[in-house]
């Protein structure tokens with residue numbers, strides 16, 4: 001069963017072809033930043049990216065009709081249960097016109113649906129808005145604001161299943177705290193297969209290579225009303241230009257860790273990020289009432305074992321720590337589609353998407 005996988009990022013589109021769960025080829029199709037900047041809205045990039053994907057398929061010697069399904073990264077959808085969903089015209093309409101957050105991942109299902117043109121099924125699996133939070137976690141302290149479950153759910157759920165396998169158990173039988181350390185950072189508590197609390201990786205938790213995470217709210221209000229910044233400038237300060245890049249001028253953690261070897265300020269910033277991640281992990285361990293089978297560190301930054309050690313020295317007493325560097329999004333998307341094609345799981349439909357766990 002051939003599956004075409006589509007995963008758009010801000011400046012590239014990752015594509016892969018799987019035969020069952022075996023990856024045949026994966027490529028990162030780089031888009032010219034100047035070309036992308038011509039578009040005011042991410043959705044206007046649809047045709048450019050679609051053409052690049054179709055060219056890739058042809059260059060690899062395939063035709064769209066050869067595929068059993070297209071597996072796409074899920075975009076910013078309303079809160080929904082974990083699992084694989086069939087892409088429908090309504091979902092495409094939501095991603096194009098109604099989603100509250102402009103994010104490159106919104107393009108995946110839109111492009112997949114257009115490429116398929118009704119000829120083969122199109123699926124998304126575990127989008128950013130997977131929501132299995134317990135009710136206590138939703139309260140922020142003011143009724144006008146609810147905490148939201150936005151996290152690197154696709155990689156986190158895939159890694160959870162791999163670690164469970166390593167432990168000879170099922171994900172549904174374990175309690176875990178899983179931290180994805182990428183450009184943004186998601187720290188998540190899992191109770192028997194449900195992600196019951198997460199720091200919203202855009203707004204809360206530790207600072208990351210390019211985001212501030214949680215901030216002292218009184219100072220944020222002062223900044224917002226200082227008259228010195230526009231709304232967009234402030235937003236960029238928090239997401240995109242906040243965190244490590246604000247202190248050190250780079251969002252590349254490899255560079256920051258190198259700088260920290262010679263420079264006291266850089267060392268403090270790197271150590272502070274590890275400290276804040278550990279603090280968030282500790283909080284998630286208490287959400288699980290201290291019954292934690294595994295703490296898992298994943299994402300690009302987890303490639304640096306010295307950085308992982310910095311976190312580990314704070315949290316190692318809570319549970320065994322597993323390091324699973326990198327991300328497995330393409331594999332997770334292919335496997336999600338495959339489970340449905342093999343009849344192991346039924347694809348959920350749009351109408352069910354508004355139901356949370």
Ligand SMILES: Nc1ncnc2c1ncn2[C@@H]1O[C@H](COP(=O)(O)OP(=O)(O)OP(=O)(O)O)[C@@H](O)[C@H]1O
Nearest residue numbers: 181182183184209251252253254299300301303304
């Ligand atoms: N070997 C490494 N050592 C330390 N940091 C690394 C290493 N490889 C990648 N990174 C860092 O990981 C971060 C990006 O991680 P990753 O590739 O998981 O994120 P992304 O896909 O860009 O963003 P996100 O995971 O938030 O969607 C960057 O800061 C990058 O410098």
Ligand SMILES: CCCC(=O)O
Nearest residue numbers: 150151152184201202
């Ligand atoms: C909000 C979590 C996902 C992302 O950062 O892209």
